[in-house]
Amino acid sequence: MDIQETAAGPVEVWTPEEVATAKARNEIVLIDVRTPQEYMFEHIEGALLLPMAFFDPAALPSQEGKRIVLYCGSSMRSGKMAEKTRAAGVDKIAHLQGGFGKWKEAKQPYMGTDMSTGAPKKVTG
Incomplete structure (x- = not known):
């Protein structure tokens, strides 16, 4: 885990492997801040959706017992929303460091779309 200094204070930056491990242990709440269209096409399984356009830190769940980890496509939007939080x-x-792109590059599993049927499908590394 790295620390990103922002004008609002330090923000944790987790690698895909750190997120995957914490997710498998049920230690985090993963929140996707991309658009609903991006989320519907592909997302990390189990992630909640709170699009940046509607992002309100007051709407986030409690972190009692679980850390909140935000992600987007590249970590630009999630970094901005982490700073806003x-x-x-x-x-x-x-x-998430590098966002969903880095997640896929690290061969982590996710939910995608079967292009022949439009149905969701699990994609493994």
């Missing part, structure tokens, strides 16, 4: 007074927030 810090500015709203949340002292600990994390986001």
Whole structure:
């Protein structure tokens, strides 16, 4: 885990492997801040959707027992939303380093779309 210094304070930056391990242990709440269209096409299985356009730190679940980790396509939007969350007074927030692109590059599993049927399908590394 790295720390990203922002104007609002430090934000944790987790690698895909760190997120995958914590997710497997049920230690995190993973939140996708991309658009609904991006999420519907492909996303990390089990991730909640809270699009950046509607992002309100007050709407985030409690972090009692589970850390919140945000992600987007490249980590630009999730970094901005993590900083917004810090500015709203949340002292600990994390986001996925390199976003969903890095997640796929690291061969982590995700939900995709079967292009022949339009149905969701599990994609493994």
